[in-house]
Amino acid sequence: MVQKYTSPVRVYKYPFELIMKAYERRFPSCPQIPIVMNCEVISEWESPDGSLRKTERRCKLHVDAPYLLKKVIGVDHVFFIQKNNLNLRNRTLEIEAYNESFANRVEVLETCRYFVHPENDDWTCFEQTAEVDIKSFFSIEHTIEKLAMKQYSANIAKGKEILEHFIVQLKDEGVTVVPRWVPSPEQLEEERESPQEAVSPDHVTLCSKPRRNSGQQTSQECQSQLDSEYIQRYLGQLDLMQESKLVQLRKSFAQLHKGKVPNDSTLLRFLRARGFQVDKARHFLSESLSWRKKHGVDKMLSEYKIPPIVESYFPGGWHHHDKDLSPVYLLRLGQMDVKGLLRTVGEDGLLRLTLATCEEGLRLTEEATITSGSPVSTWCLLVDLEGLNMRHLWRPGIRALLHIIEIVEANYPETLGRVLIVRAPRVFPILWALVSTFIDDVTRTKFLFYGGNDYQGPGGLSDYIPEEFIPDFLGGPCKTAVCEGGLVPKGLYLTEAELGREGVHNLTDDSIYHSVVVPKSQTYEVKIDISEPGAVITWDFDVTKDDVIFTVCHGEGREKVEVPFKCRDGESVQGSHVAAAAGPFYLQWNHLGDHKAHLMYFYEVVSSADYRGSMSSLQSASSSLVANR
Structure with missing residues (x-):
């Protein structure tokens, strides 16, 4: 079992020589690090x-472990060997430490390095890596592993604080400048006569400001390491192991992709989505990067143009920010004509709109991080469901929605913060039952639901969104730029040929819809066998030529269980029926005109078990026939 730790770079805003002077005060013992009992110098060379x-030291460390564990291992202290290589010419200190005690059972290897900040000659950087390999330890390997990393993390957290303490102590003693090492005149003469290539420390570029372009790297950005202060300022508070995983993932991508590393917020999002497991996060992110390259997503913000149909009928858009300073996206889903949008811009059009929104969300969170002075990594979604009805449960629309959710979940993890659902009608549980299983478990916990007027007053929207930004249609003072939506005119629908030519998902393909012709004075019917009472029959059809009368019947005697409904040329109809009994049901289209009638239809039977707990919502709409006019 091997535990690895890689720290981000820690920056001391003091010259290297002063830091070394402070570092020397940690020996032979340091009250601020009580675990170190004493350090004995074994050998020195200059x-x-x-x-x-x-310098080589043998350090005696107190075993900070429970009493019972100390009894098991039989010791109260262990010994470590520390080797220091100080190069005053290059201004670097390299440290290697490993355990002497229990070396046949446990291997601990720590490497540290102090070096001059590559962009400021008067600052000093510190980086640290460690590996703990528990081979066998009295059958308590897991306990020892957790204890070792806990203790190690605690000591790392103290490291910077302790050096700062000694810096202050030196200042109190009047020591604020320590001269740099310089060669003597004789040495300079020798170097001129026998020039040698100067040895310089490995270049490490540190992040000093956030990136504005998520797809590009600049000379000011991190190549392999990260500054711990930068992480806290622009990415948020991480524990030591999370910082380590972030650095490991960055280094891994730098090696695999020849320095073309995604920005740090992206790395962190994919790490969080995979529980900070580096290998899984790397695979997850690699697949997403391939997808972005294949579909040109990096150019989305600069090249995407909103279609006129979307501008006029899509009821969604950005709307100020919430109390956490996260951008807010407002979606009036209840006013959206899902079918009309799909029949005009297609599933691909809605997908591209969604991707453009996600890319814009990333840009807005970066801007919010800069302007607010604190990390902002997610955006808030406010969804108004007033007007939601069975029309929104149009099955091809649901399938398109699930496909879009799947793509977003795979490529924009951890971007969605709080989701506020307001004015949820009784039919909403049905839609939620369909959609929620495709949403990540963690994401589902971010949803807050408000029925009726519960969103108003204490405990409502004002707990999350500033009063001045609550939309006017929700009782607030703020006007929005989001359109009201509404039904897309049938005259704007694309034909089947246009759908195919435009690369839009053809809604009549793959047996989703059946096209039929109903002769004059005849009836076309579809038989549906229902095996259990309470099953739900749903339907959707378009009358593309002439008028028909639609009804639903039950049993061989064709007993009408729905009031006959006249559907005119060009109308779309969606509806549902809860079967009160088992047996055969019939969907019927009767044509009374002088010419043939044409229609496209789709139906589905949903088991009542799939909507257990939502049957009251279904029952309230069981006899509804909603015409999309």
Whole structure:
């Protein structure tokens, strides 16, 4: 079992030489690190010119473990070997430490490095890595592993604080400047006569400001490491192991993709989505990057143009921010003509609109992070369901929605913060039952539902959105730029040929719809066998030529269970019926005109078990026939 830790770079805003002076005060013991009982110098070596120093110490460490565990292992302290290589010429200190005690059972290897900040000669950087390999330890390997990493993390957290303490102590003693090492005149002469290639520390570029372009890297951005202060300022508070996983994922991508690394907020989102498991997050993100490249998503913001149909009939858009300063996206789903939008811009058009919205959301969160002075990584979704009815349960529309959700979940994890659902009608549980199983478990916990007028007053929207930004149609003072939606005129629908030519999902393909011709004075019917009472029959059809009368019948005697409904040329109809009894049901279209009638229809039977708990909502709409005029 191997636990790995890689720290982000920690920056001390002091010169390297002063940091080294403070570092020396940690030995032979340090009250601020009580676990270190004493450090004995085993060997020391210094080069003739004083630029190189090598020190080896044997450190006695107190075992900070429960009493019972100490009894099991039989010791109260362990020994570590620490080797320091100080290079004053290059201004670097490299440290390697490993355990002497229990070396045949446990291997602990720590490497640290102090070096000059690559962009500021008067600052010093510190980076640290460690591996703990528990081979066998009295059958308590897992306990020892957790204890070791807990103790190690605690000591790391103290490291910077302790050096800062000694810096202040030096200042109190009047030591604010420590001269840099410089070669003597004789050494300079020797170097001129025998020039040697200068050894410089590995270049590490540190993040000092957030990136505005999520797809590009600049010389100011991180190549392999991250600054811990940058993480807290722009990415948020992470524990030490989460910081480590972020650095590991960045290094991994830098190696695999030749320096083309996604921005840090993207790395963190995919890590969070996979529980900070680096390998899984790397695979998840690699698949998403391939998808982005294949579909040109990186160019979405610069190239996407909103179709006129969407501008006029899509009731959604950005609307200020919530109390956490996250951007708010407002969607009046109850006013959306799902079928009309799909028949005009197609599933691909709605998908591209969704992707453009997600890309814009990423840009807005980056801007909010800069302007607010604190990390903003998610956006808030406010959904108004007033007007939602059975028309919105049109099955092809649901399938398109689920497909879009699947793509968004795979490529924009951890971008959606709080979801506020207001004015949810009785039919909503049906839609939620269809959709919720396709939404990530963590994402589902972010949904807050308000029925009726519960969103008003204490405990409502004002708990999350500033009063001045609550939309006017929800009783607030703020006017919105979001259109009201409404039904898309049938005259704007694309033909089947146009749907195919435009690359839009053809709603009449793959047996979703059946096209039929009803001769004069005849009836076309579809038999549906229902095996259990309470099953739900849903239907959707378009009359594309002439008029028909539609009804639903039960039993061999064709007893009418729905009031006959006249459907005119060009109308779309959606509806449902809860079967009170088992047996055969019939959907009937009767044509009384002088010419043939044409129609496209789709039906589905849903088991009552699929909507257990939502039957009252279904029952309230069981006899509804909603015409999309």
